Amino acid sequence: METTELKSAFQVDERGYYGTFGGAFIPEMLYPNVEELRRNYLDIIADPAFQREFRDLLTDYVGRPTPLFHARRLSDTYQTTIYLKREDLCHTGAHKVNNTIGQILVAKRLGKQRIVAETGAGQHGVATATVCALMGLECIVYMGKIDMERQKPNVDRMHMLGAKVVPATSGSQTLKDATNEAMRHWINNPVDTHYIIGSVVGPHPYPDMVARFQSVISEEVKKQLLEKTGRSTPDYIIACVGGGSNAAGAFYHYLDEPTVRLVAAEAAGQGLTSGHSAATTALGKPGILHGSRTILMQTEDGQVVEPYSISAGLDYPGIGPLHAHLYSSGRGRFFSITDQEAVEAAFELSRLEGIIPALESSHALACLPKLKAASDEVIVICLSGRGDKDLAAYTAYLDK
Numbered sequence: 001m002e003t004t005e006l007k008s009a010f011q012v013d014e015r016g017y018y019g020t021f022g023g024a025f026i027p028e029m030l031y032p033n034v035e036e037l038r039r040n041y042l043d044i045i046a047d048p049a050f051q052r053e054f055r056d057l058l059t060d061y062v063g064r065p066t067p068l069f070h071a072r073r074l075s076d077t078y079q080t081t082i083y084l085k086r087e088d089l090c091h092t093g094a095h096k097v098n099n100t101i102g103q104i105l106v107a108k109r110l111g112k113q114r115i116v117a118e119t120g121a122g123q124h125g126v127a128t129a130t131v132c133a134l135m136g137l138e139c140i141v142y143m144g145k146i147d148m149e150r151q152k153p154n155v156d157r158m159h160m161l162g163a164k165v166v167p168a169t170s171g172s173q174t175l176k177d178a179t180n181e182a183m184r185h186w187i188n189n190p191v192d193t194h195y196i197i198g199s200v201v202g203p204h205p206y207p208d209m210v211a212r213f214q215s216v217i218s219e220e221v222k223k224q225l226l227e228k229t230g231r232s233t234p235d236y237i238i239a240c241v242g243g244g245s246n247a248a249g250a251f252y253h254y255l256d257e258p259t260v261r262l263v264a265a266e267a268a269g270q271g272l273t274s275g276h277s278a279a280t281t282a283l284g285k286p287g288i289l290h291g292s293r294t295i296l297m298q299t300e301d302g303q304v305v306e307p308y309s310i311s312a313g314l315d316y317p318g319i320g321p322l323h324a325h326l327y328s329s330g331r332g333r334f335f336s337i338t339d340q341e342a343v344e345a346a347f348e349l350s351r352l353e354g355i356i357p358a359l360e361s362s363h364a365l366a367c368l369p370k371l372k373a374a375s376d377e378v379i380v381i382c383l384s385g386r387g388d389k390d391l392a393a394y395t396a397y398l399d400k
């Protein structure tokens, strides 16, 4: 049938799947909340009044469109043409706010008064606390007790923005425990609370909803590239993948353009065989994590493996179901980037272009020497965030 032929093989289907990945594997207690969202999110997002409010905030509050910058000295170094999509110039310093703005507007339209979120390193917590302050909604962020000690500046930011930060004291007192406690809060307060997930992970409809909000990245790249080069499609688009939201946004409008090669950078940490890594596709197998079927790092008997990366934003044992599908189908190409390679790429960009990238984004930059792109090819790199937050990690790495 014509309609099925026209349908993208890389968009979510009606059941919430990307190929064999996705779905909503949730406890029965959570079903009413997720179902309310699933029934309403497409209509809410399609509403012209929603679109107007979302677009106005992206323009006047976030500072979009972010520039597409032709990095000439970096291009010379790799004998090719490289553009940087400057998500580091978004308000709060990274792409995460594109999603939290979208979700808080959805929450308002669902009549919610309170926002709950979990955070690992604190970056999603800060992006959530930011939009809650903007909209005057109550904000509760669950964070592992150990993470609160490790990431004190972000805890201070959330406090200053008026959020309540609740320490998760169970288990390993890190991200997964914060997730469990935030879920429990949501189950107990289904009527007045919305749970803001920070990446293209979790049960359907979260991966699709977050991808739609982040898709503004590739929407802008298409226009900007056309203006600058006369062509709206690059040969490569590269992004780092933690859960995969900046990559989903950067790939979104190119998913069905086979000439555009989609390149994802995963954190290999201290090396793929070191036991200290977060390279999900290289080391993982299919399974269920945080409510969806995806690829995750797990032991023989299915226990989730504790991930490691120098970059807090990539320190996650899974990837979103869209990325699991891109990997399995061969549509996306995945590179494993070590801490060392990422740090070297960060210094290279700083010295060549005067831009200090986030550690996460440095993983995308570190794909450049591995690509072997031709001199007439065009590469777009999603620079997901700025590196101010990572200065201590960069300096400590040098001193080692």
Ligand SMILES: *Cc1c(COP(=O)(O)O)cnc(C)c1O
Pocket (backbone or CB within 6 Å): 094, 095, 096, 123, 198, 199, 200, 240, 241, 242, 243, 244, 245, 246, 247, 313, 314, 358, 360, 361, 384, 385, 386
């Ligand atoms: C959180 C974060 C990431 C990783 O999250 P994704 O959902 O994979 O995009 C990447 N870069 C920066 C700057 C981040 O803050």
